[in-house]
Amino acid sequence: MTTHGALIHGAMTTNDVLKHGAMTTNDALKHGAMTTKVALKHVAMTTNDALKHGAMTTNDVLIHGLMTTHDVLKHGAMTTNVALKNGAMTTNVALKHGAMTTHFVLKHSAMTTNYALKHDVVTTHVALKHGAMTTHDVLKHGAMTTNVVLKHGVMTTNVVLKYGAMTTNYALKHGVMITHVALKHGAMATNVALKHGAMTTKVTQNMLQ
Structure with missing residues (x-):
């Protein structure tokens, strides 16, 4: 009996098949014999492979805590812009880890200049230099x-x-x-x-x- 026949007739569980090496994890996932969640849980497949083959979305990876946002960004599985847009990463964390520049943050309004100045994310000098804040505003808000x-x-x-x-x-x-x-x-x-x-x-x- 073929392994496929064994599985289809319930004579052998997918776990046994994989355990004995009669079927690859890739085949198991392809034929729906094993869920990605189970594959990841049993280390039959790496998160990187799961994302690469589209077996799992980055959102699922992050939501289940299987991969940190930092790793996701590092491996290019998710852009910083998407991470910020979907709330997967806060602007503060993005700036702290160097995933996004302050200039980019201010340019795209991901953070207000006032908030940036208040939290020391940007210096008043830089804000003025890049035109993110007028001198009048700086004086008005007591930032300088x-x-x-x-x-x-x-x-x-x-x-x-x-x-x-x-x-x-x-x-x-x-x-x-x-x-x-x-x-x-x-x-x-x-x-x-x-x-x-x-x-x-x-x-x-x-x-x-």
């Missing part, structure tokens, strides 16, 4: 102080004053803006300058002449 913005040349003093991000008084006090420039741009009245000692009477007279 005006002093740091001016120090790194991200924003000019003129723009800072124009948007009210820094008062003229503060600018003069910290030496960020010279009194002459303040007067020239109308940021400070001559009367106020004299009152606060920011300008001498002699300079005022020279300007009036």
